[in-house]
Amino acid sequence: MLEGVPLRKIIHVDMDxxxxxxxxxxxxxxxxxxxxVGGGEKRGVVSAASYEARKFGVRSAMPGFKAKRNCPDLIFVRPRFDRYKEISQQIRKIFYDYTDLVEPLSLDEAYLDVTENKKGNPSASLIxxxxxxxxxxxxxxxxxAGISINKxxxxxxxxxNKPNGQKTVPPEEVLDFLEQLEIRKFYGVGKVTADKMYRLGIFTGKDLKSKSKEFLQENFGKSGPFYFNVVRGIHLxxxxxxxxxxSVGAERTFRENLTSELFMLEKLEHIAEELHKRLTRYSISGKxxxxxxxxxxxxxxxxSKTLDYYISDKSLLLEMAKELLYQEKPKDSVRLLGISLANLNTEEEKEKPEQKTVSVQLKFDF
Structure with a gap:
């Protein structure tokens, strides 16, 4: 029983x-x-892999040479982000036919709150x-798609049930679902954290639930209370x-490794220019x-370095990047450089539509 937990009808849509x-x-x-999809087998990194490639262990963020070693017949395709963005916008238009409460996480996934929706359909699963x-x-x-009471x-x-499937976890099944779930399948538990949990005897949600909040906080710091709550179906x-x-950033991967700081400074100038354009486009600055x-x-x-004032100017971005580069001599040849800006001048909370919650006493049609 999920006592006192607000129930919403949340859909997470994830493109395959x-x-x-x-x-x-x-x-x-x-x-x-x-x-x-990526830069190629010699210098590139895999951005995405088809399911046919995944059967051979090819994964995103894997170096291209390793991916090719795993799958000799692998075909590399240059990414076309303008095309992906175009398709993503088509998909989002579909989302907005059902609700205005759409939170994109990236080009290929988003949360939808359909507790109250434009179709008047009480079933989140059917939506x-x-x-x-x-x-x-x-x-x-x-x-x-995944459908349940929270994000x-x-x-x-x-x-x-990927690919091309969906799973609904209604309120009455939430606790059993979480208890039986393998710990590595908990969103937010990566390989390093999972290995640490294994060493502590935590293999399933049930094992995690048996640990006190103090124990989890002691072993996982600020993430401890998060794990304590989500395994009990609490995520507000x-x-x-x-x-x-x-944050806003720009980065570049080089065809050949850079060994000279002089060449690095030249590349940083172009990266700072790109970052400046992005910041100007959205009137953003940061510290x-x-x-x-x-x-x-x-x-x-x-x-990183934090200033007492906001900046967005190319020359200041480049000056800070140079200072950080000279802070310590690069330990090896460099294949990628990037500059990002955080502590932005954007508001933490913008005005948003009021979201209604449903009491646990009500019949909740999923």
């Missing part, structure tokens, strides 16, 4: 292998073949089925139609500048 699926849709010769069918009919791609469970559920975050960007350095061995280092 989105970038790769768009490429296969646009080029019929790629259908049914293992493809990786999710209808949305997925419309995406298939109108766009030509498949999507998966956390809906997100977990959307991965349950609402669907936010206007997600505020916490914290972060320099990102990825080395030839794929390890990543970040260096």
């Amino acid at each position: 292998a989105f970038y790769a699926s768009v490429e296969q849709m646009d080029d019929p010769e790629l259908k049914g073949k293992p493809i990786a 999710a089925t209808e949305i997925r069918q419309r995406i298939l009919d109108e766009v030509g791609l498949t999507a998966s 956390f469970i809906a997100k977990v559920a959307s991965d349950y 975050s609402e669907v936010k139609p206007h997600r505020i960007a916490k 914290t500048v972060t320099l990102k350095i990825k080395y030839s061995d794929f390890t990543t280092q970040t260096r």
